[in-house]
Amino acid sequence: DTAVSQTPKYLVTQMGNDKSIKCEQNLGHDTMYWYKQDSKKFLKIMFSYNNKELIINETVPNRFSPKSPDKAHLNLHINSLELGDSAVYFCASSQGPGHYGYTFGSGTRLTVV
């Protein structure tokens, strides 16, 4: 039973489209995150939610909108996709905002053509 699951695993789409990535965790954790890994494998935080409340919102274009319907789910919606959005997006969870021992999902590879 996967602890942090992301869907889809691969996503290929055209510029200008809107797409969503879903994330679910079954660990009972309170905090969830979205990280972006670029082509050079550099990881950078995008958003974090704690029990459905947004607590981290890094400098990310407002085309990216996270949504957390409950503390077990954190989705990422991206409008008007651009070539530069191509990356691997990782969802992660932790017990709380002060707990750094993340559990990561296996990632969603987004390719914008």
Added chain:
Amino acid sequence: AQSVTQPDIHITVSEGASLELRCNYSYGATPYLFWYVQSPGQGLQLLLKYFSGDTLVQGIKGFEAEFKRSQSSFNLRKPSVHWSDAAEYFCAVGAYNQGGKLIFGQGTELSVKP
């Protein structure tokens, strides 16, 4: 600003040889430090973490890391590398009072020669 530097982009070692991956951090207070491993096509897995106390920490898969405050370093070591250790390794620092945010280094790719 907090930052993490991994000076080695790529390291190749022979199977059975010892390994040391370097990590330097920039942080004003006592840092929370982590090493993660990423196998191809997979998410990141926590190898070990340092919060306080003993500066030599043991992790999973036979890895250990040593916190050296005077050198601002948190190097990862393994006495004998196995072929299955080939992966990308990331050092990270926990950003204090920033909601659990981790700041990652650039990663070091480890290749293992038979």
